[in-house]
Amino acid sequence: MSVIAIIGAAGGSGTTTVTAHLATAIGQQDRPVLCFDFCPTNVLRLHFGAAFDDRDGFAAALLAGAPWQHAAYTSADGVRFLPFGALQDDAALERLSAWLHDRPYWFRDCIAALDLPAGTIVLCDCPRLPAALRSQVLAAADIVLVSCAPDPLSLASAGRLAGQLQASGNGGRIARILLNAFEAGRALDRDMQLVLRRQYGALAAPVTIHRDESLREALACKQTVFDYAPASQAAQEFSALATWAIVRSSLQPPHESGHG
Numbered sequence: 001m002s003v004i005a006i007i008g009a010a011g012g013s014g015t016t017t018v019t020a021h022l023a024t025a026i027g028q029q030d031r032p033v034l035c036f037d038f039c040p041t042n043v044l045r046l047h048f049g050a051a052f053d054d055r056d057g058f059a060a061a062l063l064a065g066a067p068w069q070h071a072a073y074t075s076a077d078g079v080r081f082l083p084f085g086a087l088q089d090d091a092a093l094e095r096l097s098a099w100l101h102d103r104p105y106w107f108r109d110c111i112a113a114l115d116l117p118a119g120t121i122v123l124c125d126c127p128r129l130p131a132a133l134r135s136q137v138l139a140a141a142d143i144v145l146v147s148c149a150p151d152p153l154s155l156a157s158a159g160r161l162a163g164q165l166q167a168s169g170n171g172g173r174i175a176r177i178l179l180n181a182f183e184a185g186r187a188l189d190r191d192m193q194l195v196l197r198r199q200y201g202a203l204a205a206p207v208t209i210h211r212d213e214s215l216r217e218a219l220a221c222k223q224t225v226f227d228y229a230p231a232s233q234a235a236q237e238f239s240a241l242a243t244w245a246i247v248r249s250s251l252q253p254p255h256e257s258g259h260g
């Protein structure tokens with residue numbers, strides 16, 4: 001089992017889009033996959049066809065003291081998925097944050113205790129805030145993908161974040177910057193790709209995701225591009241990213257079970 005976290009360099013960097021499509025692409029390459037939404041916005045589920053008014057999720061269950069595993073369901077593409085769920089208000093989110101803050105390895109221990117098929121890849125849509133949610137995911141992650149728009153502020157922030165995450169992983173975790181919504185026809189996008197390669201070198205993911213309108217259209221239909229536009233550039237690029245992620249996750253050392 002290995003865990004891949006996807007976190008945004010800034011808001012709207014495509015983190016949720018990347019999580020949904022990478023999970024689906026990994027599943028299509030016959031690897032068992034389990035996907036968690038750790039974002040209180042609770043929108044990853046829409047890529048997987050969930051009903052708009054469905055409020056179920058693992059966070060809501062945790063707060064209610066109910067078994068959180070019961071919130072799981074399987075998407076039309078066969079992705080096993082845990083939505084975050086709709087919390088009642090900000091106070092509920094603060095209660096959840098405090099609960100998790102007191103149990104910094106709750107998620108890591110939970111997934112280690114699950115009876116998952118060998119070779120399962122767990123993917124998490126990781127929020128930047130609140131910190132208690134972000135820390136839960138990062139404490140479990142073997143690979144962190146920092147989703148980054150091709151603009152200078154996002155790239156600077158992605159470089160800082162990926163550098164910190166890679167250094168603090170003590171060799172047991174890798175971080176990579178994933179350029180998303182790249183448009184080759186725009187000079188600044190090309191410059192940003194060059195800066196990523198030259199300045200951050202080894203931290204750059206081996207795949208770039210181009211801006212592709214079919215990603216937005218697929219979401220409007222509550223689908224992924226693998227159903228909506230299987231011949232699209234985005235579908236091909238996410239398949240390539242999945243191949244890399246599968247190989248890379250098999251190279252990661254097994255996760256320490258201690259709480260150090």
Ligand SMILES: Nc1ncnc2c1ncn2[C@@H]1O[C@H](COP(=O)(O)OP(=O)(O)OP(=O)(O)O)[C@@H](O)[C@H]1O
Nearest residue numbers: 008011012013014015016017181210211212215216
């Ligand atoms: N490569 C892309 N090409 C075209 N549209 C994209 C691409 N990536 C993401 N989008 C669109 O950008 C919008 C924001 O994407 P998404 O919700 O994945 O960002 P996010 O980083 O998860 O945002 P948040 O910070 O709110 O969680 C969505 O409408 C999505 O369809």
Ligand SMILES: [Mg+2]
Nearest residue numbers: 015016017039
């Ligand atoms: Mg998101």
